[in-house]
Amino acid sequence: MTAQIDHALEEIRRFRPSPEFAAQAVADESLYRRAAEDRLGFWAEQARELIQWETPFTEVLDWTNPPFARWFGDGRLNVAANCLDRHVDAGYGDRVAIHWEGEPGDSRSITYAQLTDEVKRAANVLAGLGIGQGDRVAIYLPMIPEAVVAMLAVARLGAIHSVVFGGFSADSLASRIDDAEAKLVITADGGYRKGKVFPLKPVVDDALDRATGGSVQNVLVVQRGGNEVGWTEGRDQWWHDTVATASAEHTAEAFDAENPLFILYTSGTTGKPKGILHTSGGYLTQAAFTHKNVFDLHPETDVYWCTADVGWITGHSYVVYGPLANGATQVLYEGTPDSPHPGRWWEIVEKYRVSILYTAPTAIRSFMKLGRQIPHEFNLRSLRVLGSVGEPINPEAWIWYRHVIGGGSIPVVDTWWQTETGAIMISALPGVTDLKPGSAQVPVPGISVDILDDDGKPVGGEDGGLLVITEPWPSMLRGIWGDPERFKETYWEKFGDKYFAGDGARRDEDGDIWLLGRVDDVMNVSGHRLSTAEIESSLVAHPWTAEAAVVGAADETTGQAVVAFVILKASQADRVTDVAEASEELRRHVATQIGAIARPRQVFIVNELPKTRSGKIMRRLLRDLAEGRQVGDTTTLADTSVMTAITEQVR
Numbered sequence: 001m002t003a004q005i006d007h008a009l010e011e012i013r014r015f016r017p018s019p020e021f022a023a024q025a026v027a028d029e030s031l032y033r034r035a036a037e038d039r040l041g042f043w044a045e046q047a048r049e050l051i052q053w054e055t056p057f058t059e060v061l062d063w064t065n066p067p068f069a070r071w072f073g074d075g076r077l078n079v080a081a082n083c084l085d086r087h088v089d090a091g092y093g094d095r096v097a098i099h100w101e102g103e104p105g106d107s108r109s110i111t112y113a114q115l116t117d118e119v120k121r122a123a124n125v126l127a128g129l130g131i132g133q134g135d136r137v138a139i140y141l142p143m144i145p146e147a148v149v150a151m152l153a154v155a156r157l158g159a160i161h162s163v164v165f166g167g168f169s170a171d172s173l174a175s176r177i178d179d180a181e182a183k184l185v186i187t188a189d190g191g192y193r194k195g196k197v198f199p200l201k202p203v204v205d206d207a208l209d210r211a212t213g214g215s216v217q218n219v220l221v222v223q224r225g226g227n228e229v230g231w232t233e234g235r236d237q238w239w240h241d242t243v244a245t246a247s248a249e250h251t252a253e254a255f256d257a258e259n260p261l262f263i264l265y266t267s268g269t270t271g272k273p274k275g276i277l278h279t280s281g282g283y284l285t286q287a288a289f290t291h292k293n294v295f296d297l298h299p300e301t302d303v304y305w306c307t308a309d310v311g312w313i314t315g316h317s318y319v320v321y322g323p324l325a326n327g328a329t330q331v332l333y334e335g336t337p338d339s340p341h342p343g344r345w346w347e348i349v350e351k352y353r354v355s356i357l358y359t360a361p362t363a364i365r366s367f368m369k370l371g372r373q374i375p376h377e378f379n380l381r382s383l384r385v386l387g388s389v390g391e392p393i394n395p396e397a398w399i400w401y402r403h404v405i406g407g408g409s410i411p412v413v414d415t416w417w418q419t420e421t422g423a424i425m426i427s428a429l430p431g432v433t434d435l436k437p438g439s440a441q442v443p444v445p446g447i448s449v450d451i452l453d454d455d456g457k458p459v460g461g462e463d464g465g466l467l468v469i470t471e472p473w474p475s476m477l478r479g480i481w482g483d484p485e486r487f488k489e490t491y492w493e494k495f496g497d498k499y500f501a502g503d504g505a506r507r508d509e510d511g512d513i514w515l516l517g518r519v520d521d522v523m524n525v526s527g528h529r530l531s532t533a534e535i536e537s538s539l540v541a542h543p544w545t546a547e548a549a550v551v552g553a554a555d556e557t558t559g560q561a562v563v564a565f566v567i568l569k570a571s572q573a574d575r576v577t578d579v580a581e582a583s584e585e586l587r588r589h590v591a592t593q594i595g596a597i598a599r600p601r602q603v604f605i606v607n608e609l610p611k612t613r614s615g616k617i618m619r620r621l622l623r624d625l626a627e628g629r630q631v632g633d634t635t636t637l638a639d640t641s642v643m644t645a646i647t648e649q650v651r
């Protein structure tokens with residue numbers, strides 16, 4: 001009966017594109033047809049149409065040494081010039097590239113011509129600091145235009161950026177600087193968040209004290225927060241002293257299509273974040289292709305806004321590279337959605353007449369909680385396409401997004417992809433696909449996926465299985481920085497030549513794909529990836545902790561929340577008398593060690609952890625407890641009474 005009702009609901013909740021939308025859409029069915037008949041030919045056409053090549057490629061894909069792919073291998077291009085100079089050369093220099101909105105309400109609109117000049121100046125400064133092809137530059141900035149300028153200036157020189165989210169701690173920044181052996185750090189004094197200035201330069205100073213590699217020679221500092229900062233003469237330089245006065249003449253050199261573009265660290269199943277490596281030609285092709293077709297971009301008239309921070313992959317592909325390669329006009333916002341008032345985002349949509357909005361389910365759910373009266377105070381009629389990313393969007397949030405934000409009739413696209421995939425892999429195409437709330441739906445043209453069981457056999461019917469990508473794709477990661485073995489092991493060992501994504505998925509009777517969450521020890525909190533192992537090792541590093549286990553527990557707003565179970569050292573028992581205080585101290589400790597996003601929602605102090613006879617922690621049982629469920633089967637525990645004891649301590 002329930003199944004029938006669910007089925008009926010699914011039947012009802014399907015939305016045909018309106019004929020008016022379909023008639024003007026940039027995508028149509030022919031993309032699927034063309035990609036199905038000649039996948040590589042299709043990508044070659046996209047690469048030629050969307051990208052300007054200094055030397056055209058003759059080879060599309062080299063997959064002779066899997067899993068190390070080469071796309072458009074003999075082509076040469078400059079990624080930054082593709083995002084800037086060519087639009088100016090084509091006569092669009094006066095088009096606004098970025099409408100920037102600072103949190104305190106200051107704003108700047110920057111045209112493609114101005115952005116190009118600024119990037120050329122910055123490139124000259126970076127070159128003067130000895131940055132050249134292949135050098136690594138760490139970027140630790142708030143959401144200000146200089147973040148985009150810095151990334152493109154690095155790219156223009158054929159160097160490699162490693163953007164570190166401004167919310168990460170000094171420790172996290174230090175380990176990323178060391179791992180990539182960055183020569184230069186670009187930061188700001190501070191940025192605005194929730195009405196306050198948060199310091200960045202002091203964190204960089206702290207990180208450089210902790211970094212053991214000694215690779216950093218210079219720190220370039222943008223003035224934004226006006227907060228006081230320490231200064232190391234000879235090492236530190238102000239952006240406004242150097243970039244503003246530099247020459248705006250800079251000729252972009254072409255680099256190989258496989259020249260590394262950036263490293264972006266993401267959490268895996270171990271305690272150490274992985275430096276995901278992306279290269280140039282294939283990455284830019286798929287970022288531009290998906291940005292154009294998934295969001296139905298009309299660059300002459302649309303105002304696009306992706307709310308992601310440039311510290312995440314969404315910010316790389318859909319704030320910087322995709323939109324700028326496509327010559328889009330976009331909004332960049334520095335602050336939080338509720339500063340200084342809960343309608344801030346909608347005020348920005350109204351102010352800039354935003355037509356395409358791309359955000360995360362967690363944000364949508366927080367707005368749902370606040371109620372529709374807040375967005376309804378603003379004119380949101382400019383919106384015509386809505387996008388979602390980062391975690392499954394529950395049908396209720398999807399419907400709310402479409403109705404309350406979108407006015408009831410505009411397409412909502414749920415886009416599935418990862419830091420590793422570089423660009424969108426599964427999504428509806430607005431104007432083409434019938435939309436189904438809750439499902440990410442179908443692979444984008446040119447992408448092949450499957451759902452397999454543990455033995456690699458395709459899973460039929462509605463059974464869930466493991467999501468794999470069966471053919472190499474242009475924006476795929478090219479490796480893990482400095483660790484080719486880990487790259488092979490993590491993604492390719494399980495199914496041979498198929499990429500193992502780490503997500504569970506199922507296909508419904510229409511062939512639409514539903515994502516079921518991670519199948520490994522990776523959590524998804526507010527669309528951000530966190531590793532249980534990384535948080536556990538942070539907890540264990542605290543002098544009070546003997547043992548720790550971390551689980552991701554379902555959370556109404558953030559999708560999942562970090563919940564930790566900690567055993568304190570017997571030697572500390574006298575010192576730690578107040579359990580509430582101890583758990584608060586440990587929460588704070590994780591936030592300081594990793595960053596505020598990793599702060600556990602709860603830390604439970606317990607006497608024991610549930611373990612199997614071989615000593616493996618049974619996280620499944622802890623998750624039951626954290627989610628307030630009846631604890632499941634405990635028969636494989638070495639000591640079955642343990643869960644009763646823990647439950648008593650927790651409740």
Ligand code: PRX
Nearest residue numbers: 389390391392414415416417418419515529
């Ligand atoms: O579990 C999937 C989830 O986010 C993971 C990738 O995280 P990250 O590399 O940080 O990139 C996030 C932004 C692309 C995936 O393995 N995920 C991402 N988008 C979706 C999703 N899960 C369900 N539906 C989505 N649309």
